Amino acid sequence: MTAPSRLRVDGLTVRFHLSGATVQAVTDARFEVRQGECLALVGESGCGKSVMAHALLGLLPGNAEVTGSAWLESGDGAPIGRSPLLAHSTDNLVPRSPAALAASGSLPPVDLVAAPEEVLARSVRGRRIGLVPQSPATHLTPVRTARSQLEEALRELGNPASADDLAARAGLRPADLDRYPHELSGGMAQRVANALALAGDPWLILADEPTSGLDRPLVDATMAELRRLADDGRAVLLITHDLRAAEQVADRVAVMYASRVVSVAPAAAFFAGPRHPYAAGLLDALPSRRFTPIPGRPPELTRLPDGCAFLPRCERASAACERVPELAELPEPPVPQGSGGRVAPVSDRQEVACHHPLEPLEHPLELDHNAAR
Numbered sequence: 116m117t118a119p120s121r122l123r124v125d126g127l128t129v130r131f132h133l134s135g136a137t138v139q140a141v142t143d144a145r146f147e148v149r150q151g152e153c154l155a156l157v158g159e160s161g162c163g164k165s166v167m168a169h170a171l172l173g174l175l176p177g178n179a180e181v182t183g184s185a186w187l188e189s190g191d192g193a194p195i196g197r198s199p200l201l202a203h204s205t206d207n208l209v210p211r212s213p214a215a216l217a218a219s220g221s222l223p224p225v226d227l228v229a230a231p232e233e234v235l236a237r238s239v240r241g242r243r244i245g246l247v248p249q250s251p252a253t254h255l256t257p258v259r260t261a262r263s264q265l266e267e268a269l270r271e272l273g274n275p276a277s278a279d280d281l282a283a284r285a286g287l288r289p290a291d292l293d294r295y296p297h298e299l300s301g302g303m304a305q306r307v308a309n310a311l312a313l314a315g316d317p318w319l320i321l322a323d324e325p326t327s328g329l330d331r332p333l334v335d336a337t338m339a340e341l342r343r344l345a346d347d348g349r350a351v352l353l354i355t356h357d358l359r360a361a362e363q364v365a366d367r368v369a370v371m372y373a374s375r376v377v378s379v380a381p382a383a384a385f386f387a388g389p390r391h392p393y394a395a396g397l398l399d400a401l402p403s404r405r406f407t408p409i410p411g412r413p414p415e416l417t418r419l420p421d422g423c424a425f426l427p428r429c430e431r432a433s434a435a436c437e438r439v440p441e442l443a444e445l446p447e448p449p450v451p452q453g454s455g456g457r458v459a460p461v462s463d464r465q466e467v468a469c470h471h472p473l474e475p476l477e478h479p480l481e482l483d484h485n486a487a488r
């Protein structure tokens with residue numbers, strides 16, 4: 116039996132306490148990311164995506180109150196990549212004997228919410244979770260070459276691999292490493308940042324808006340790189356409001372609205388027929404689709420309503436929506452006509468938090484990929 120590594124987020128809630136107000140930044144979030152897949156987390160600006168990412172990394176400021184759980188479970192047999200660069204250190208959090216751990220190659224699960232900072236710093240950030248930063252160029256230290264920054268990261272993480280090896284895996288030539296950040300093109304800076312994120316051979320890659328400010332070819336290259344990391348056996352959590360980028364790379368898509376995860380769906384089913392009205396609205400807003408924005412604005416996170424936060428913007432709302440809908444798997448979609456009675460596979464099922472979900476064929480979207488690409 117081999118268990119894949121996965122991140123299992125359940126009931127994750129983040130509140131910022133300010134004088135006179137509480138920001139409900141993340142509310143009761145539930146989702147999973149597994150080794151070998153890319154989960155895209157999408158949603159409008161300010162809905163709580165980055166706060167979620169920072170909560171997972173233990174990087175929130177002192178006025179944040181985090182509850183719920185986020186279990187990081189390193190699996191026991193599915194190897195990452197072709198040649199793992201690093202034997203994970205097992206000197207902490209060890210309820211089992213080092214020999215047993217060595218035999219299984221796994222680490223004990225860690226709850227990122229409950230774990231002390233010392234554990235996150237020593238065994239999680241960089242080692243089990245790699246962060247691809249938002250703007251690689253500014254993330255790099257300007258006065259040192261890419262090589263010296265990579266070498267330092269490798270040294271700190273106890274990785275015996277060479278900077279050249281790491282760079283080659285990220286698509287860089289040794290000569291590229293001898294450049295200073297200002298001598299790197301946007302694409303190369305992105306690759307250096309990717310190489311840095313991989314310096315500790317983490318199995319989970321967290322990329323928060325890795326393509327903001329990049330032009331389309333660079334977005335495409337970055338998405339291809341993230342796809343490769345997932346295909347290589349890592350888990351990729353991509354945070355973006357670029358639905359086109361998400362469509363290029365994601366296996367599954369999670370949608371956040373006003374601090375809650377309101378939809379989790381396989382990417383193909385999501386883009387072909389979203390079941391949550393807000394998700395349908397997001398897709399309709401795309402220039403390559405109907406180019407029709409959702410009317411209205413999301414609520415303030417300091418004043419969230421008691422019921423469904425999308426209610427005031429939703430055409431389908433009813434009295435039932437005064438109650439917050441739970442995220443739940445929708446019943447099996449009806450058998451499409453002409454399918455010869457084929458029943459939709461479980462993997463096509465969508466989870467939504469909605470009292471009035473759309474039927475799968477109720478919102479057919481003519482996909483115009485030529486316009487989108």
Ligand SMILES: Nc1ncnc2c1ncn2[C@@H]1O[C@H](COP(=O)(O)OP(=O)(O)OP(=O)(O)O)[C@@H](O)[C@H]1O
Pocket residue numbers: 131133138140158159160161162163164165166167176356416
């Ligand atoms: N330290 C903090 N104190 C108080 N409120 C905060 C703090 N950090 C973030 N917030 C609030 O939490 C909410 C969620 O912010 P977040 O950065 O997660 O949004 P986002 O979904 O990542 O948006 P974007 O797509 O613009 O990056 C926002 O209302 C933001 O103002």
Ligand code: NI
Pocket residue numbers: 164165166324
């Ligand atoms: Ni953000």
